[in-house]
Amino acid sequence: MFSLLERFSLNGVSIFTVGTLVGISVGYLIVKIRGKADDKRDEYTYPSTSKNYRMILGVRTDLKMQKGKVAAQCAHAGVAAYVKCLKKAPNALGKWIKYGQAKITVKIDSEEEMLELERGAKKLGILCCIIRDAGHTQVEPDSRTVIAFGPAPRELIDQLTGHLKLY
Template sequence: MKQAIVARTDIGMGQGKLAAQVAHASLSAYEKADDRTRSKWKGGGQKKVVLKANSERTLYELSEIADQEGIPNAIIRDAGHTQLEPGTVTALAVGPDEESLVDRVTGDLSLY
């Protein structure tokens, strides 16, 4: 079991902002998973990787693929209280789900 969080590199998020957006994405996608998947992922150590994307478009394309594969996913938009404009798309979480399924969506991306 695995979850991949894909964060944008083209919007200049600071480290704290990046950490917050990754956390939002992780939890949001987790909440969309069914009980069996959540339990299996939690019991297996909650494996996560954080990956890079260079555009908002990339996040939407990956989300569409995840939807087609039936993988829980969540796109995150910033509230705009600090560094970014309200509604800025910052991150996408794919999974938790079977590692091979998550890798079908995000396997070509680089680690953050």
């Protein structure tokens, strides 16, 4: 290594300078590339100036899950919705985080109602995801237990879920 330094007559300051310039250049390129990717990834956009964004968690009551099971399934749904929103609607996610991260649980009477709500969410352009249980404890394997809607503006998400009773 020293012979290489001597051959090119580089000293420690030169190596540091070159390394710093290369690091800054690579960092700049990463930021530019990432910025372009971020501009294209917002698949769900809401033309709302609302500061009232919320996430709705719809729990199937016909499964008769115990409280702890419901809590775990809602946690799965909340995390799944967060991750999906991070990828597909980062602007909505940012507003939801900035304005309080409201999460509301509501009752859904059946799997059919859940699937109907999912279709409605897609028509309205509301991000949603359904949680399926592994079936190790209280429900049958692959049961749809909870559906998460949003985060989305209250006025939009209430069009879909406003009629549902609180859990």
